[in-house]
Amino acid sequence: MITAERKPLKEIMDYIQPFNRILLVGCNECVTVCSAGGRKEVGLLSSALQSAFLSAGKSIEIKEHTLERQCDPEYVEEIVGMMDGVDAVVSMACGCGVQEMARRYKNKPVFPAVNTKFMGASERQGVWAERCQGCGNCLLGITGGICPIARCSKQLMNGPCGGSTNGKCEISKEVDCAWQLIWDRLKMLGQEDRYLDIIPAKDWRTAGGGGPRKIVREDLAG
Amino acid sequence: MEKFEPVIVAFCCHYCAYTAADMAGSQRLDYPPNVKIIRVPCSGKVDAIHILKAFERGADGVYVAGCLEGDCHFKNGNLKAEKQVQYLRKSLDEIGIGGDRLEMVFMSAGMGEFFARKAKEMTEKIRELGPSPVHTQLEQQARQKAS
Numbered sequence: 001m002i003t004a005e006r007k008p009l010k011e012i013m014d015y016i017q018p019f020n021r022i023l024l025v026g027c028n029e030c031v032t033v034c035s036a037g038g039r040k041e042v043g044l045l046s047s048a049l050q051s052a053f054l055s056a057g058k059s060i061e062i063k064e065h066t067l068e069r070q071c072d073p074e075y076v077e078e079i080v081g082m083m084d085g086v087d088a089v090v091s092m093a094c095g096c097g098v099q100e101m102a103r104r105y106k107n108k109p110v111f112p113a114v115n116t117k118f119m120g121a122s123e124r125q126g127v128w129a130e131r132c133q134g135c136g137n138c139l140l141g142i143t144g145g146i147c148p149i150a151r152c153s154k155q156l157m158n159g160p161c162g163g164s165t166n167g168k169c170e171i172s173k174e175v176d177c178a179w180q181l182i183w184d185r186l187k188m189l190g191q192e193d194r195y196l197d198i199i200p201a202k203d204w205r206t207a208g209g210g211g212p213r214k215i216v217r218e219d220l221a222g
Numbered sequence: 223m224e225k226f227e228p229v230i231v232a233f234c235c236h237y238c239a240y241t242a243a244d245m246a247g248s249q250r251l252d253y254p255p256n257v258k259i260i261r262v263p264c265s266g267k268v269d270a271i272h273i274l275k276a277f278e279r280g281a282d283g284v285y286v287a288g289c290l291e292g293d294c295h296f297k298n299g300n301l302k303a304e305k306q307v308q309y310l311r312k313s314l315d316e317i318g319i320g321g322d323r324l325e326m327v328f329m330s331a332g333m334g335e336f337f338a339r340k341a342k343e344m345t346e347k348i349r350e351l352g353p354s355p356v357h358t359q360l361e362q363q364a365r366q367k368a369s
Contacts, residue, residue, distance in 0.1 A: 009316045040271070047274040048317050054278075055318045055355035059363075 001030035001121075002094045003128045004037060004114040009048055012090065015111040016049075016060075019087035024049075024113070025079065025101065026066035027093035034128050036114045037092025039066040045092065045113060070097025076104045083108060119150075136206030136213065142194055144185035149202075151178035157199040228282040228348040229357065230257045232341070233272065235265045237295045238331050239287030245334030253341035256348075265289070265326075266299020273310055277319050280357040283348035285325040287340075293330060300328060319354050322347075 016022055024046050032038025046062045053060045063082060067075045070093035088109045091098040094116040102110040118130040133150045139157075140147055149155050153171050160179035163170025167180040186194050206213075234240040240261045246253060262268055265288025276284050286307055288300030304326045311321030325344065329336050353361075 009313075043271050044274060047271065047278045048313060051274070051278045051319060051356050052317045054359045057359060 001033050001119070001128075002096070003034045003117045003120045004031050004094050005117060006036055006041065006045065006092075006114050007112065009052060012045070012111070012113050013049065013052060016088055016090060019109075020059075021061045021063075021086045021088075022049075023063045023065065023079070023082055023086040023089045025070065025089060025091050025093070026064075027070040027091075027097050028066055028068050029071075029093075031093055031097075031114060032066075033122075034120075035126075037094075042066055042092055045090075067093075067097075070094075071100050073100065073104060076100050133207070135202070135204075136208075137203070139199070142197065142199070144182045144189065144191070144194070146178055146181045146185060148178050148182065151176070151181070157202060159195070226349060226353055228256050228345060228353070229280060230254075230283040230285070230341075230344055230348060231276045231281045232257050232259050232344075233262050233265065233268045233284070233286045234259050235288045235295075235300070236261055236263055238289040238293070238333075239265075239327070239329055239337060241331035242287075242329050242333045242337035245332065246338040247334075249334050251334060251338040253338040254345040256345045257341045264294065264296045264299035265303035266294070266296060268303055268306070270306060270310055270313075273307075273324065274313075277314065277317075277323070277354060277356060280354070280360045282351070282354045282357050283323045283325075283344055285327055285340075285344055287327045287329060287337075290328050290330050319356060320351065322351060323354060 024042050026032070026037050026039055026042035028038060031041075035041065042064050046064050049062060050060065063086065065079055065082065067078060069075045070091060083105055086108065088111065089101055089105060090111050090113050091101050092113045093101075094114070095112070098110060098112045119132040119134060120128045121131045123129050130150050132147060135149050139149070148157060153169050153175070154161055156179065160177055164177040164180055167177055169175040169177045183195060186192055232239070234243060240259065243259055265286050268286050273284050273286075286303050288294065288303050291300065294300045307324055307326040311324050314324055315321045327340050329340070
């Protein structure tokens with residue numbers, strides 16, 4: 001999922017200070033799962049904003065709505081009827097959702113309420129960790145299902161650096177050495193020979209080095 | 223200025239604090255009428271939104287009362303509630319209401335005297351802190367509407 005964290009309240013308040021009628025829009029997808037911007041967080045942020053503005057002597061009208069997805073135009077279209085009564089939109093979706101709202105509702109200022117972080121997985125309740133950097137050319141088939149790009153601090157492709165100690169990365173004792181994980185897993189699978197294969201220098205064009213990326217499925221695209 | 227009477231909301235677990243409040247009543251123990259009790263099936267059932275809404279509607283103080291450690295009817299709802307309260311105290315600081323206005327307390331169903339004492343302590347503490355900024359503004363708005 002795409003992970004996110006709510007921005008500090010002060011930053012959100014600074015954005016919407018000049019406005020009186022706000023539409024606060026959540027997203028039912030990734031940001032719901034990582035407890036950053038789903039229906040529940042919309043309610044909490046709305047209540048926090050109401051109280052904070054009221055404490056400062058300002059009354060503000062906040063409408064709450066959570067869309068099934070904010071990164072799809074079909075869903076973003078659903079709230080067209082709500083737009084007349086609002087001065088600004090605050091989106092609790094990831095950066096994709098915020099931009100889709102801004103693209104569709106060009107005459108309304110749209111502000112982000114979360115900082116989009118990374119593509120990650122849940123390690124345990126309340127903890128999410130980075131797992132993928134969307135490099136566009138997946139290596140997991142030859143690295144034992146562990147990504148050296150997302151999980152090695154130096155993005156090394158052919159084994160660990162000298163900073164790998166007791167299975168941990170030199171940046172922190174909390175961070176596993178990705179190459180230690182890869183080796184352990186290859187050994188478990190009886191695929192140690194894979195480790196000897198040299199991975200050539202990576203072509204980073206597929207990772208964004210060639211400019212903004214796009215996927216076109218000709219059979220689906222109109 | 224009129225004497226400030228704080229509005230305090232106490233979310234009380236059915237299995238401990240709510241019964242303790244009942245016991246305080248049976249024992250004819252006085253505790254301040256400022257404390258408005260809301261019975262919940264477990265302190266772990268109290269959601270962040272319940273607490274934030276209480277403050278948004280003008281509560282000056284809120285406390286969540288759950289069972290003693292190890293005594294939760296649902297295993298660890300009381301400890302979950304404590305974690306949530308600690309987290310929300312930071313949010314209340316951020317909002318400007320002040321995290322000091324929110325507390326977590328633990329008691330058993332037999333601790334009627336403790337319940338009454340805690341209600342008094344909380345009322346005195348909030349009286350000293352004064353009205354929450356939200357409460358002040360809501361009263362001001364109500365006065366303006368009336369005049």
